[in-house]
Amino acid sequence: MVFVTRNLSPDGAATGMEIRSVRPDDLDAVIEICQSDHVNRGTMRLPVEPRAWVENRIKEVPGTYKMVALRDGAVAGYGELVTFPGVPRHWHCAEVDMIATHPDHRGAGVGQELLDRMIDMADRWLQIRRLQLFVWTSNTSAIRLYESRGFGIEGTMKDFVFLDGAYADAHVMARFRPAPPSQDEG
Ligand SMILES: CC(C)(COP(=O)(O)OP(=O)(O)OC[C@H]1O[C@@H](n2cnc3c(N)ncnc32)[C@H](O)[C@@H]1OP(=O)(O)O)[C@@H](O)C(=O)NCCC(=O)NCCS
Numbered sequence: 001m002v003f004v005t006r007n008l009s010p011d012g013a014a015t016g017m018e019i020r021s022v023r024p025d026d027l028d029a030v031i032e033i034c035q036s037d038h039v040n041r042g043t044m045r046l047p048v049e050p051r052a053w054v055e056n057r058i059k060e061v062p063g064t065y066k067m068v069a070l071r072d073g074a075v076a077g078y079g080e081l082v083t084f085p086g087v088p089r090h091w092h093c094a095e096v097d098m099i100a101t102h103p104d105h106r107g108a109g110v111g112q113e114l115l116d117r118m119i120d121m122a123d124r125w126l127q128i129r130r131l132q133l134f135v136w137t138s139n140t141s142a143i144r145l146y147e148s149r150g151f152g153i154e155g156t157m158k159d160f161v162f163l164d165g166a167y168a169d170a171h172v173m174a175r176f177r178p179a180p181p182s183q184d185e186g
Pocket residue numbers: 038039040041042043099100101102105106107108109110111112113133134135136139141142144145
């Protein structure tokens with residue numbers, strides 16, 4: 001499976017960013033992302049993890065869309081959108097399970113680009129009504145990003161994760177797809 005998108009900056013010029021499905025030869029770059037300090041802190045990753053864990057992580061899993069953001073050809077971010085094909089009553093739900101930017105590419109729109117691609121997949125192709133995620137309450141840049149794309153905080157889980165020697169809380173955030181038009185209206 002390969003999907004590619006190209007974004008336009010507000011003045012209409014191409015940003016040089018692409019999203020495509022992850023490939024085995026992206027492994028080293030995805031390891032650099034997963035092992036970086038800000039990703040370690042913002043996710044469930046550990047400071048030191050076996051290479052095989054990441055190798056396994058990027059393998060194909062039915063219903064999970066694993067993608068990289070390329071910035072001028074370099075792997076600049078990694079994301080996973082998880083759906084639930086084996087659970088019929090949960091078919092309308094999906095989860096942003098991972099969104100992470102390479103340490104050399106932060107603050108350049110990579111996180112936005114990955115999230116926008118996942119939202120586009122969810123809203124316009126996968127018939128997802130509820131898109132959800134967990135985020136540590138201290139992760140203000142991620143929360144800002146999610147809120148800018150219509151996610152709202154639904155609740156807070158106390159002591160959800162052990163983070164750098166202390167327990168930390170997590171928000172559950174969700175975004176609901178606007179009602180789709182019928183094709184006659186669209
Ligand atoms: C959260 C995370 C994914 C954000 O990624 P990012 O690529 O740095 O995010 P973006 O560049 O898209 O946006 C970050 C900021 O840069 C700004 N920005 C976006 N494009 C820009 C550009 N071309 N020039 C300057 N600034 C830009 C955004 O407005 C945003 O500003 P804000 O934080 O003040 O709102 C990243 O910090 C990360 O990998 N964190 C660790 C993993 C993690 O916590 N993931 C979330 C788990 S729930």
